[in-house]
Amino acid sequence: MPKPGPGLRLIDVAQRAGVSLATASRALAGRDGVSEEVANRVRQVSRELGYVANPFARTLAGGASSTVGLIVHQVDDPYFSEIAGGVIKLADEQNLLVQICHSGRDPAHELRQIRNLIAQRVGIILVAGSGYHDPHAEAEARAVLAAYQQGGGRVAVIGRHALGADAVLPDNQAGGHALAAHLLELGHRRIAVVAGTPGLNTVIDRTAGIAAALSDHGLSLSGMPVVHTDFVREGGRVATDRILRDHPEVTAIIALNDAMAMGVLATLRERGIAVPDRMSVVGFDDVSVAADLAPSLTTIRLPMTDMGRMALELALKPKASRPRRRPTGHQLIVRDSTGPAIS
Amino acid sequence: MPKPGPGLRLIDVAQRAGVSLATASRALAGRDGVSEEVANRVRQVSRELGYVANPFARTLAGGASSTVGLIVHQVDDPYFSEIAGGVIKLADEQNLLVQICHSGRDPAHELRQIRNLIAQRVGIILVAGSGYHDPHAEAEARAVLAAYQQGGGRVAVIGRHALGADAVLPDNQAGGHALAAHLLELGHRRIAVVAGTPGLNTVIDRTAGIAAALSDHGLSLSGMPVVHTDFVREGGRVATDRILRDHPEVTAIIALNDAMAMGVLATLRERGIAVPDRMSVVGFDDVSVAADLAPSLTTIRLPMTDMGRMALELALKPKASRPRRRPTGHQLIVRDSTGPAIS
DNA sequence: CTGAAAGCGCTTACAG
């Protein structure tokens, strides 16, 4: 009397159904070459017994792995946790399991994680988080992933990467443009940019959008302070200190993500600088707390949860002849942190 | 000429090192019964070739699985994303991979995820999120996990569960006590509790702590409004509406987690009710944004990241004769959302 | 200390 759950083998199901191992395997895989009648009987028995295939045996024997690897900068960064939420949601529906690892925004560590995931034989790899401007940074990862895809693995990325894979592309440039245009419309002309780590494509693209909007108004980004610090909350604090000290004429700050904007707001609050009366502040991403900050944050909304889902959807399709690209769209969300420039 | 990475098999390493498969396996596993000299040679060759064992073959053959399954309510809930961050961090250091799934605070779904994880042959299962008061809710999960542990699987939980496993226990009752005591000291006597879903142990324990503090002061919780809604931000909004409508005399609100407190603050802000001047508000958990809210939130700090790490540490140890318990401690963080009662 | 062999639980040609 076989026990249910693990411990129960396919051979047990086969014997009980009175068929061979091979037939049982085919029936459960839904492969054809089995009569409807026999297939149904096998499935029935399998269900009754509560049989679940051993994924190790299955994968070793050549079947597909049903786990997806997801690489994020950090899961406890809201931007990435929302993406992860979207991935897990869809994975759940598809009966897939997702393994999450941290890249820590370090190309070398990211490469190590990719290798690790491949060694674990995941069937799909998803890379979220910014690509790196330096082509060398991703060259090896690209090669490793190419070999992986050659071997049937599927890859999708979120963001502008040089990884030769299907991509979900956040509207970074257009979003940066919208943000700057919003401030310019409010009359701001002395705008500082609180930018993240310089080598990240996300930072570069968002900045380019800002530059474009400025030039629409006959202004140039080179005339404005652009402060590069870590792409996290603390970086926003450091940058704000520097801006306040060196550029007292600034009336608006663009933080290149909401985490940095939170650092900006915290520092301004401590310094007693009123937002938006004396300083307007904008962020980017619209993480879910952005609406609850003091004051609530004007920002660009990116559909993070959907982005996670889209990335997995792309990876679930067979590889196309050339990498697919899915732009995300964006939305300017005007809240209380922006107001007219001081006249 | 074997290729590096996957595709490279142990037999390739063995041949190249001039030993048998068995010896190579022992050498790499660090098992004894191999001379130092031979073992070193094998390891050397393995490194040169970039060999990584196929985990499917290894696990199928009886080796231990190197992946840990983590069940959370939702990764994009900050409380859980911080826990997940702690788990992943330690897993990374130990060269383990972590699979995350959502329970959605539904015992039936949680059970399905546990089964799924077991079917995937993970070596460790971590269950985060509240246990359920109804003993029936976790009975089957308990049985399934018992069998899993019998078979060598390791389990640890975060929170008070009836799962018969090692546990990290958040200081819910003491935290609730500290919160209520803080408000009582400020002179509040009409205190409302914005509680989450009734059946959750987390809700029950935090409430019990509040009741104890009240009774220290000769008061009773039964005299105060306790509103049960969903244990998320939106639940905080709904509850606040109800409190404002039915209990205008209230001067302080205790939300049983920070997410609900954020909903409370949002509603009060919209209604133009000044915090803390007309209403004090406290939360629980101290998620990282709590300090950035408007106003910044008085709350109980739980070391979420450490809690994730501790849970994995427990699971990494061999099973004890009886379940281990690790209390987390807590800390009252007083910020701007609480002030003296209106006199 | 070392090796030949069996076995883990599947899938998939290969025959019939």
Added chain:
DNA sequence: CTGAAAGCGCTTACAG
């Protein structure tokens, strides 16, 4: 349509 058999890449008794 169905089955017997080989093989996936390891680990672990079992001999020597």
